[in-house]
Amino acid sequence: MPVTEDARSGVKSVEVAGQLLRLLAEAGGPMRLADLSRAAAMPSAKAHRYLVSLSRSGLVEQDPATARYELGPLMLRAGLAALGRSDLLKRAERALEAIVARTGETAAAAVWGTHGPTHVRLVAARHALAASVPPGHVCPLTYSASGLVFCAFDEAERTMPFAEREMSQSRAIGRPGAPADAAALERVLAAVRRRAFATTANEGDTGLAAVSVPVFDAAGGRIRLALTVFSRVGRLNVAPDGPVVALMLEAAASLEAELHGLRS
Template sequence: MTSLSALPQHKARAGIQSVEVGFALLEVLSQAHGPLMLRDLAAAAAMSAAKAHRYLVSFQRLGLVVQDPTTARYELGPATLRLGLATLSRLDVVKMARERLPTFLQASGHTLALAVWGNHGPTIVHWQESARAPSVNLRLGDVMPLLSSATGRCFLAFGPRGGRADRSAPLLEAELSLARKQGRSDVPTSAALVRAMVHETQERGYGWVRNVLLPGMSGVCAPVFDANGQMALGVLSMGVTASFDIDLQAQRLLAMTRQLSADLGGSHT
């Protein structure tokens, strides 16, 4: 008799292996730069051409794959587009990011926040403070300035053009006017300096400030892009300047936001 201790603790759920095998063909097509010949598609999926052809016949019937009658090359079909759009429509980028913050918080040790573009500019929608960091006087719903915050600089550099950019114009002009009146030297005070700041932010791939918005505090904000190439979210990391390594925090943050973008069907350019 087999003892209880000899039984496997976790039994894998039964599935249909042929479905899993056939999916390799769809995966290859999704990563290809264009339609593929049968032999190339089969080789990339590590199966014989005859075996691949049988799967492709079924996939064509389902609309998952189409074949060009002229070139005989295979490409993803309309059913895959419908599935992809349905998946994207159900994605909640804020929820996805919130679920990943605890792991990132443990690795970074600094306070984190999520921001989206609201009616009045970049708006904090989630805040997660590090136990090791000092309390910061920011609240949910706070609108971050475009010129003096890492979040604002990130949205200014990567935010979508068109309607959102039009709404940012009066906000930017008001901040420029105030900065000139105050004689500030730590933020741009002219359109030319704003363009230079935006260019640097785009080159780096993230917005950052050191002792600008809050004395003794530094921050980094990286963008998350959706499938349309639009900035959907900003992820902010901030901490005491003396212990906040901007370059290190930026690289950690970019690894997270790039993965989020990929999961949304977007990418960092």
């Protein structure tokens, strides 16, 4: 029996919902209903009905304080599941295992997620003092090593809305060592770009030290992920000229070579 035009045409409501999800995914942060409906070229009442259903399914969530919409937890889980099946992360996990074997500390790979740099692979160290974070951990952009790498090398249109929100929160709670404004952040990022790595040694609430390096695409212009090794403060040598930084730069270069087809 031949396939009818109706059977091939799909479900229009799913396509409309997909359009709203795409707009949220491409936005630099949470969006107002008015902005979403305008971008989707649909009446606000129609967009709101779709957003209600998407929220009930976990694909979208609404901030009760601002009434703005953002991608929901189910979208994050779906994205992480898709990434987990990618060749990129399979190769990254091998790199993490080698880093842990050399340093004795935990290593993770982060990619850009719906809320910022997100750990999608983690290889934990095997000792009583090993540092760890939960699956799907979102790294602060302005005061974590992974976040600073993304903030330095990713597109500013994507990172800065998150960074500005972080800095306003850091000012409110007096977070030690965190950049308080765009000028202070840019001074930190200039050093990260010059060195091609970021280090942190936070004696505050996390008590973590870390070294993070970017891994770029074949054209060398877009960051694909960040490789990070971290531990409790005092256990990891984060000196810019130290062996851990050299190891991480070597790991990033090796992974880039694999991804670009220069090595088997």
